[in-house]
Amino acid sequence: MAPYAKELRVASLAVQRATLLTQRVFHEKVKGTELKSDKSPVTIGDYGAQALIIAAIRHNFPDDAIVGEEDSSSLQDNTDIRSQVWNAIKSTRLSSESAEKELGGSIKNEQAMLAAISAGSSTGGSKGRFWALDPIDGTKGFLRGGQYAVCLALIVDGEIEVGVLGCPNLPVDDQASFSADISDAEGHQRGVLFAAVRGHGATSQALSDDDLKQPKAIQMKSPPSLADATFCESVEADHSSHGDQAAIANKLGITKPSVRMDSQSKYGSIARGAGDIYLRLPVSQSYEEKIWDHAAGVLIVAEAGGIITDIKGKKHDFTQGRTLKKNKGVVAAAKNLHADVLKAVQEVLDAKQ
Ligand SMILES: Nc1ncnc2c1ncn2[C@@H]1O[C@H](COP(=O)(O)OS(=O)(=O)O)[C@@H](OP(=O)(O)O)[C@H]1O
Ligand SMILES: [Mg+2]
Numbered sequence: 037m038a039p040y041a042k043e044l045r046v047a048s049l050a051v052q053r054a055t056l057l058t059q060r061v062f063h064e065k066v067k068g069t070e071l072k073s074d075k076s077p078v079t080i081g082d083y084g085a086q087a088l089i090i091a092a093i094r095h096n097f098p099d100d101a102i103v104g105e106e107d108s109s110s111l112q113d114n115t116d117i118r119s120q121v122w123n124a125i126k127s128t129r130l131s132s133e134s135a136e137k138e139l140g141g142s143i144k145n146e147q148a149m150l151a152a153i154s155a156g157s158s159t160g161g162s163k164g165r166f167w168a169l170d171p172i173d174g175t176k177g178f179l180r181g182g183q184y185a186v187c188l189a190l191i192v193d194g195e196i197e198v199g200v201l202g203c204p205n206l207p208v209d210d211q212a213s214f215s216a217d218i219s220d221a222e223g224h225q226r227g228v229l230f231a232a233v234r235g236h237g238a239t240s241q242a243l244s245d246d247d248l249k250q251p252k253a254i255q256m257k258s259p260p261s262l263a264d265a266t267f268c269e270s271v272e273a274d275h276s277s278h279g280d281q282a283a284i285a286n287k288l289g290i291t292k293p294s295v296r297m298d299s300q301s302k303y304g305s306i307a308r309g310a311g312d313i314y315l316r317l318p319v320s321q322s323y324e325e326k327i328w329d330h331a332a333g334v335l336i337v338a339e340a341g342g343i344i345t346d347i348k349g350k351k352h353d354f355t356q357g358r359t360l361k362k363n364k365g366v367v368a369a370a371k372n373l374h375a376d377v378l379k380a381v382q383e384v385l386d387a388k389q
């Protein structure tokens with residue numbers, strides 16, 4: 037059996053099930069967005085997806101630790117939000133009975149739901165197995181009907197071994213034009229699941245496939261020259277520096293406008309050759325990137341043949357706890373472009389000193 041086959045299967049089904057919940061929450065316009073202490077939003081969708089995914093992991097891998105973005109503290113006394121999360125969870129099941137059974141079936145009650153959400157509190161680290169979980173990455177994108185991703189990765193002794201990204205609003209077709217705009221995907225079936233196991237390549241397949249047994253290999257594209265390259269970046273200007281990124285693109289002779297897209301959809305998109313470069317230059321010196329915002333995407337891009345480093349050219353270090361405190365930013369590109377892109381990043385940053 038291929039390494040981590042069970043982990044890949046459980047992670048893929050768990051992410052698929054969570055996207056059923058997030059899509060339902062979006063389409064039914066379930067209200068109940070809160071602001072966290074850092075003023076970032078958290079929704080019924082974030083809590084519900086975290087509970088469903090953790091329940092599936094604990095059923096299959098009871099000894100594994102989980103580093104999840106959300107915690108249940110604000111649900112303990114907010115009964116209104118809590119019951120909305122519970123209603124969303126109760127009515128979410130995979131259509132395949134056997135797949136639902138593989139995940140351990142439904143969560144038993146509200147207490148079990150709160151316990152599952154709270155089980156994402158591991159501090160991670162350099163030893164043993166843990167899962168990094170972002171139940172909705174790009175929550176702002178999710179709220180505005182843009183791109184978002186349900187992200188899950190398994191890290192073993194500091195190495196990312198398995199990565200899965202569910203992107204309900206990206207086209208299934210790997211050849212579809214690269215755009216964050218959902219209306220551009222009209223005529224295209226939407227909802228794609230990206231996955232990778234270290235050393236075994238990266239794949240994509242339709243999220244709607246009941247049994248998820250149709251993965252197709254994906255590959256980064258290598259454009260003949262930098263001038264032909266397309267780069268992508270965050271939508272939110274406080275998450276990465278649009279100004280520095282524009283200066284880098286300019287230096288590289290890139291003429292096409294950037295594609296602004298929320299979430300790890302950026303990693304999935306470049307991994308399948310829809311774009312060529314992802315730049316995430318820090319805005320603030322103090323912000324530490326979170327491991328769940330990168331783990332799955334970094335493995336998927338690497339396994340599709342790309343190179344991903346921080347702005348200094350260092351590999352991201354997932355052994356440092358819940359954040360990537362030893363790294364700043366992200367520079368991801370096809371193998372033949374990465375060295376030139378990194379050089380331009382450093383020239384732009386040095387010129388600011
Ligand atoms: N200051 C700052 N700098 C860098 N990154 C930050 C910052 N603040 C938040 N975040 C994290 O960004 C996650 C969203 O990812 P993106 O930036 O790729 O998408 S977006 O366009 O901004 O939505 C977002 O993930 P979610 O909270 O899961 O949506 C945040 O964890
Ligand atoms: Mg968040």
Ligand SMILES: [Mg+2]
Binds near residue numbers: 170172173174328329
């Ligand atoms: Mg995130």
Ligand SMILES: [Mg+2]
Binds near residue numbers: 105170174175
């Ligand atoms: Mg999130």
